[in-house]
Amino acid sequence: GQQVMQIPQYQHVQEGEDFTTYCNSSTTLSNIQWYKQRPGGHPVFLIQLVKSGEVKKQKRLTFQFGEAKKNSSLHITATQTTDVGTYFCAGGTSYGKLTFGQGTILTVHP
Amino acid sequence: GAVVSQHPSRVICKSGTSVKIECRSLDFQATTMFWYRQFPKQSLMLMATSNEGSKATYEQGVEKDKFLINHASLTLSTLTVTSAHPEDSSFYICSASLRGQVYEQYFGPGTRLTVT
Numbered sequence: 745g746q747q748v749m750q751i752p753q754y755q756h757v758q759e760g761e762d763f764t765t766y767c768n769s770s771t772t773l774s775n776i777q778w779y780k781q782r783p784g785g786h787p788v789f790l791i792q793l794v795k796s797g798e799v800k801k802q803k804r805l806t807f808q809f810g811e812a813k814k815n816s817s818l819h820i821t822a823t824q825t826t827d828v829g830t831y832f833c834a835g836g837t838s839y840g841k842l843t844f845g846q847g848t849i850l851t852v853h854p
Numbered sequence: 855g856a857v858v859s860q861h862p863s864r865v866i867c868k869s870g871t872s873v874k875i876e877c878r879s880l881d882f883q884a885t886t887m888f889w890y891r892q893f894p895k896q897s898l899m900l901m902a903t904s905n906e907g908s909k910a911t912y913e914q915g916v917e918k919d920k921f922l923i924n925h926a927s928l929t930l931s932t933l934t935v936t937s938a939h940p941e942d943s944s945f946y947i948c949s950a951s952l953r954g955q956v957y958e959q960y961f962g963p964g965t966r967l968t969v970t
Contacts (some may be wrong), residue, residue, distance in 0.1 A: 792958055840901065
């Protein structure tokens with residue numbers, strides 16, 4: 745079945761440093777979605793990418809979808825303590841099912 | 855908008871009993887609801903996909919007779935863990951989507967199940 749690998753598993757940064765998490769799928773995806781889960785909370789939708797090579801920005805967050813629609817990345821510029829949490833990518837199929845990556849736990853030291 | 859609630863938020867039950875978890879979409883009609891299980895510091899594992907008015911589709915390795923899913927209306931899906939055992943202790947999260955295709959999922963706050 746479809747597998748979505750995400751690295752790194754953990755990332756510790758100093759406040760102000762940049763952060764990137766990478767996602768790779770074993771199969772071509774219909775779309776890729778990114779979610780953030782704060783400690784003790786539930787996943788919250790961040791964004792969805794659908795087109796090959798698509799790049800989207802949300803303030804300090806930049807999301808990319810690979811040309812082959814099998815990989816994606818999330819980059820945060822100048823991290824803040826409010827960025828802490830686990831970031832999940834999720835590969836979507838044409839019928840709405842999501843396969844989540846393992847997640848990257850981000851810690852930001854002030 | 856797009857709020858999903860879950861009830862209860864926490865439940866402790868004895869081994870051998872059954873527990874029902876409710877998932878409701880509060881301000882939209884969810885044609886599809888999904889049930890996930892999450893272990894501490896791990897990813898979400900899809901258990902089943904539930905479409906209103908039809909039988910749920912279970913992922914490989916998930917026992918449909920143990921995890922009963924009912925999606926009786928466009929705003930409510932229930933997951934019943936039957937004859938619960940300690941290994942069923944986990945965080946169960948539901949999500950709902952407006953359509954089954956290329957739309958984001960809205961997650962409920964989750965239910966922490968502890969089986970003693």
